[in-house]
Amino acid sequence: MLESSLDLPQGTLDLLILKTLALGPQHGWAISQRIQQVSSDALQAQQGSLYPALHRLERKGWIKSKWGASENNRKARFYELTAAGRKQLAVETENWRRLVAAVGQVLDFA
Amino acid sequence: MLGSDLRVRLRSLFRRQSVEVELDEELRFHVERQVELYVARGVPPEEARRRARLEFGGTEQVKEVCREARGISGLETLMQDLRYGGRVLRRNPGFTAVAILSLALGVGANTVVFSVANAVMLQPMPIEHPEQVYSVSSHQYPTLSFPYYRDLRDRATLAAGMAAYRMAPMALDTGTTTSAGAQRVWGYLATGSYFDLLGVRPALGRFFHSADDRKVSAEPWAVLSYNTWQARFGGDPGVLGRVIRINTRPFTVIGVAPDGFRGTELFYQPEIWVPMMMQPEIEGSSWLEKRGDANAFVLARLKQNVTRAAALEELRSIAAAMEREHPEENHGWTVKLSRPGLVADMGRGPVEAFVLGILGLAGLVLLAACANLGTLLGARASDRGREIAIRLSIGAGKFRIVRQLLTESLLLSLAGGAAGCGLALVLMRLITEMRLNSDFPIQMEIAPDWRVFLFALLVSTATGLLFGLVPARSVWKADANQALRGALPGEGSRRGLPLREVLLVVQVALCCVLVTASFVSLRGMATMLSARMGIDPDRVAVVGIDLTQARYSKEDGRQFLRRALDRIAQVPGVTLAAWGNSVPLSMDQSNTNVFRDGSTDFRNSNSIHTSYFDVSPGYFATIGTRLLAGRDFNWHDDANGPRVAIVNQTLARKLTGTANAVGRRFLQSRDQPVEIIGVVEDGKYETLTEKPRAAVFRPAWRSYTPGAMFVARCSSPESIAPLLRREIAQLDPQLAVFGNGSLRQLTSTVFFPGRAATFALGSFGVLAMMLALTGIYGLASYTVSRRIREIGIRIAVGARPVEVLGFALRRTSLLVSMGCLGGLGAGVAVGRVLESVVYGANARDPWVLAGVTTTMLAIALLAGAAPARRALAVDPVDALRHD
Numbered sequence: 001m002l003e004s005s006l007d008l009p010q011g012t013l014d015l016l017i018l019k020t021l022a023l024g025p026q027h028g029w030a031i032s033q034r035i036q037q038v039s040s041d042a043l044q045a046q047q048g049s050l051y052p053a054l055h056r057l058e059r060k061g062w063i064k065s066k067w068g069a070s071e072n073n074r075k076a077r078f079y080e081l082t083a084a085g086r087k088q089l090a091v092e093t094e095n096w097r098r099l100v101a102a103v104g105q106v107l108d109f110a
Numbered sequence: 111m112l113g114s115d116l117r118v119r120l121r122s123l124f125r126r127q128s129v130e131v132e133l134d135e136e137l138r139f140h141v142e143r144q145v146e147l148y149v150a151r152g153v154p155p156e157e158a159r160r161r162a163r164l165e166f167g168g169t170e171q172v173k174e175v176c177r178e179a180r181g182i183s184g185l186e187t188l189m190q191d192l193r194y195g196g197r198v199l200r201r202n203p204g205f206t207a208v209a210i211l212s213l214a215l216g217v218g219a220n221t222v223v224f225s226v227a228n229a230v231m232l233q234p235m236p237i238e239h240p241e242q243v244y245s246v247s248s249h250q251y252p253t254l255s256f257p258y259y260r261d262l263r264d265r266a267t268l269a270a271g272m273a274a275y276r277m278a279p280m281a282l283d284t285g286t287t288t289s290a291g292a293q294r295v296w297g298y299l300a301t302g303s304y305f306d307l308l309g310v311r312p313a314l315g316r317f318f319h320s321a322d323d324r325k326v327s328a329e330p331w332a333v334l335s336y337n338t339w340q341a342r343f344g345g346d347p348g349v350l351g352r353v354i355r356i357n358t359r360p361f362t363v364i365g366v367a368p369d370g371f372r373g374t375e376l377f378y379q380p381e382i383w384v385p386m387m388m389q390p391e392i393e394g395s396s397w398l399e400k401r402g403d404a405n406a407f408v409l410a411r412l413k414q415n416v417t418r419a420a421a422l423e424e425l426r427s428i429a430a431a432m433e434r435e436h437p438e439e440n441h442g443w444t445v446k447l448s449r450p451g452l453v454a455d456m457g458r459g460p461v462e463a464f465v466l467g468i469l470g471l472a473g474l475v476l477l478a479a480c481a482n483l484g485t486l487l488g489a490r491a492s493d494r495g496r497e498i499a500i501r502l503s504i505g506a507g508k509f510r511i512v513r514q515l516l517t518e519s520l521l522l523s524l525a526g527g528a529a530g531c532g533l534a535l536v537l538m539r540l541i542t543e544m545r546l547n548s549d550f551p552i553q554m555e556i557a558p559d560w561r562v563f564l565f566a567l568l569v570s571t572a573t574g575l576l577f578g579l580v581p582a583r584s585v586w587k588a589d590a591n592q593a594l595r596g597a598l599p600g601e602g603s604r605r606g607l608p609l610r611e612v613l614l615v616v617q618v619a620l621c622c623v624l625v626t627a628s629f630v631s632l633r634g635m636a637t638m639l640s641a642r643m644g645i646d647p648d649r650v651a652v653v654g655i656d657l658t659q660a661r662y663s664k665e666d667g668r669q670f671l672r673r674a675l676d677r678i679a680q681v682p683g684v685t686l687a688a689w690g691n692s693v694p695l696s697m698d699q700s701n702t703n704v705f706r707d708g709s710t711d712f713r714n715s716n717s718i719h720t721s722y723f724d725v726s727p728g729y730f731a732t733i734g735t736r737l738l739a740g741r742d743f744n745w746h747d748d749a750n751g752p753r754v755a756i757v758n759q760t761l762a763r764k765l766t767g768t769a770n771a772v773g774r775r776f777l778q779s780r781d782q783p784v785e786i787i788g789v790v791e792d793g794k795y796e797t798l799t800e801k802p803r804a805a806v807f808r809p810a811w812r813s814y815t816p817g818a819m820f821v822a823r824c825s826s827p828e829s830i831a832p833l834l835r836r837e838i839a840q841l842d843p844q845l846a847v848f849g850n851g852s853l854r855q856l857t858s859t860v861f862f863p864g865r866a867a868t869f870a871l872g873s874f875g876v877l878a879m880m881l882a883l884t885g886i887y888g889l890a891s892y893t894v895s896r897r898i899r900e901i902g903i904r905i906a907v908g909a910r911p912v913e914v915l916g917f918a919l920r921r922t923s924l925l926v927s928m929g930c931l932g933g934l935g936a937g938v939a940v941g942r943v944l945e946s947v948v949y950g951a952n953a954r955d956p957w958v959l960a961g962v963t964t965t966m967l968a969i970a971l972l973a974g975a976a977p978a979r980r981a982l983a984v985d986p987v988d989a990l991r992h993d
């Protein structure tokens with residue numbers, strides 16, 4: 001799981017990866033950097049959980065991988081979102097927002 | 111989604127190497143970039159690398175998780191099991207080879223037998239809707255008369271159509287430049303409705319139909335079989351319209367039958383079909399209007415949705431009506447329906463019994479092979495106790511280990527099955543190409559179809575699972591602790607007999623049964639070959655001719671026969687010569703009905719059914735039949751004199767009540783009295799296992815026998831036979847001959863069932879012996895190796911060799927003896943069954959018992975020799991260190 005000060009529910013990493021890839025194909029390291037940057041260093045995707053997640057997502061068919069040349073011309077594996085993945089991203093985003101709203105309601109209530 | 115899942119899984123399966131490498135690279139890339147990041151931030155490179163690696167965590171663990179994420183499935187473990195199993199089998203090449211060989215033999219034998227059973231009993235004929243087509247016959251004979259057939263055809267409303275046919279020899283002259291005159295071939299006489307009823311389509315040209323089969327002797331059409339078209343006419347499409355000569359008469363070829371169509375008899379390969387109306391031309395005399403002569407095979411196709419029972423009812427009532435209308439000729443004729451192909455069911459009984467018997471035998475052999483392998487694998491599983499114990503203790507599930515053992519067994523059995531299948535295909539090809547050495551073309555085509563392969567696959571798999579259960583069972587009951595100490599359960603358990611030992615007893619018993627059966631049939635064969643047949647086949651040469659086929663007139667024909675006889679009698683080496691319309695035990699047997707002197711009731715039911723032979727003077731002396739009373743024929747017994755005949759003892763008793771019937775009379779028919787001038791000894795006429803049959807011999811010179819078999823007594827028939835042929839050829843080079851050889855060869859067909867049974871049993875017996883040998887050896891050597899320690903101790907304290915052997919092999923010997931006794935008992939029971947197939951087989955024959963005992967003893971000694979030697983050669987000091 002993500003190693004951070006924040007304790008995140010299961011499957012969140014998948015959602016973040018999908019979202020990151022929605023912007024375009026990237027390799028694993030770039031994805032982890034991205035997540036870190038955009039969350040202002042609050043979320044750090046550790047390699048130990050990132051790569052298994054990537055492989056799992058690939059098996060499920062939501063992303064696909066291809067070998068290519070990185071920025072400094074080294075061989076790297078690039079991942080990109082598939083059509084199914086795009087749909088899944090929408091579904092999971094929707095689920096997340098509803099979850100957050102629901103939890104927020106409970107918290108705001110008391 | 112499923113597609114990509116499968117793709118990824120398959121990829122991880124088959125391209126493991128590259129997947130590993132890629133994973134490596136990917137992770138390495140990440141670490142490198144991290145390092146660069148730190149360096150860019152000002153961290154020294156060494157420190158950067160250390161930190162990056164630390165952050166990353168254990169690479170191997172990550173890789174493992176990734177691997178898991180990619181999905182290790184049942185498929186992967188299966189591949190693992192297969193690879194491991196393959197390694198294990200490779201490590202023991204001797205065992206693997208023996209196992210695969212015994213499986214190949216067992217599965218191969220079963221596959222061959224099954225394919226024969228398939229061809230005989232399961233496979234439908236290559237005609238349209240074969241389930242609607244039946245053979246119509248009477249209860250006594252497979253044939254009906256032609257007028258009878260016509261009446262059935264006209265009156266049966268539930269049949270969509272009927273047809274009649276007959277198998278007949280003909281002299282074919284293709285008229286091509288390569289043909290050597292007329293040659294004897296076998297074909298069909300068939301009514302015009304034949305091909306229409308069967309629904310086959312010609313490969314070339316057309317068939318003849320009912321409109322082409324109307325006028326007697328005036329429908330000269332011929333349809334060739336596919337093989338004949340290829341072989342005799344070179345597959346030339348211009349054969350249509352060609353005029354060929356059959357029995358010197360011109361026929362026009364109008365079509366070619368499709369490839370694979372061989373008529374309606376399973377064992378018969380015809381070359382040509384001609385219309386039934388040509389029967390007089392083909393056979394010389396006509397029976398088309400003889401109501402009492404049952405010469406035609408009849409087929410019927412039932413209408414749609416008509417049940418067999420309903421059709422049979424109707425046919426029976428028609429038969430009853432005809433019995434009333436024609437009391438003399440058709441009295442007692444009832445009809446029955448049966449599946450066509452085995453001479454209207456006449457052959458079905460014995461053939462099916464034989465096939466089922468062999469199927470059972472093959473199954474027994476396979477069972478023995480399984481027992482054998484189970485024993486050996488079980489022994490080895492105990493040896494691998496340690497390996498299994500370790501696997502158990504590090505957490506392997508029992509199920510996983512059992513599954514791996516079963517995979518090993520299946521691998522072995524499928525390999526054996528594949529080898530067996532290959533073996534079977536070779537054997538099947540051999541059987542198809544085998545032709546019995548007889549004039550009548552008996553040939554069976556066994557082509558493997560999907561049922562056969564499916565059967566082989568099922569048998570292999572079942573076998574693998576069956577004998578794989580033995581080691582699996584011992585693993586299942588294993589306790590890791592015990593196993594580490596070197597004992598899997600079933601080892602020291604004194605409760606009853608361990609499975610391994612039971613299997614050995616079973617196996618030895620099976621072997622014993624098969625060996626007993628082999629000996630029984632061998633003995634039967636020996637008896638059969640030396641049985642009194644009433645003829646002397648080893649001292650008679652034969653050659654047959656058929657003058658109808660050459661269209662000799664009656665007078666010319668008679669003179670020809672006389673001249674041929676004179677020439678043959680003068681061949682050096684020939685002491686006596688004669689001819690007959692046929693000889694006993696050949697394929698061509700004729701029957702007739704005679705009546706007692708003073709009979710007034712001339713219906714068939716009151717007649718005496720007898721074989722008949724038209725023979726020339728000197729026949730009995732030539733062929734070796736003893737004349738018991740009276741005289742032989744002479745050349746004055748011709749049409750000018752009174753009717754005379756010679757009868758055999760059985761007929762003499764039936765006609766007159768006594769064997770001394772010389773001078774008495776009987777009636778050939780209502781107004782044909784015949785005087786008995788001689789009595790000969792009984793013999794065998796149709797089969798070797800028949801009960802004593804009546805036979806009457808008539809003088810050939812009185813009438814005319816255009817079909818004649820010349821017999822010549824000599825000391826070496828094989829060398830004289832070609833000379834006989836030459837004499838005939840010198841008289842008429844265009845005349846086709848047949849059956850040239852020794853009388854033994856001509857009569858060999860009757861020996862075929864006994865020979866086939868003996869061959870099959872013998873082969874299975876040998877197989878079973880090999881299996882028993884390996885089984886006993888395996889168990890004995892295993893027992894010895896398990897007890898090396900104790901043997902060493904006993905030797906050390908001074909036991910004598912006999913005592914050592916006794917200790918080591920006592921149990922094994924006991925088991926083998928138990929198996930033998932059981933097998934012997936069962937074998938005697940089986941022998942009873944054989945008595946009907948193999949003439950003279952007697953299960954309680956002392957020779958048989960002696961033979962079996964000796965064989966089993968020899969096997970046991972041979973198998974136990976090496977382990978015994980090993981036991982005796984144990985060095986006590988080494989043994990004590992042994993595990």
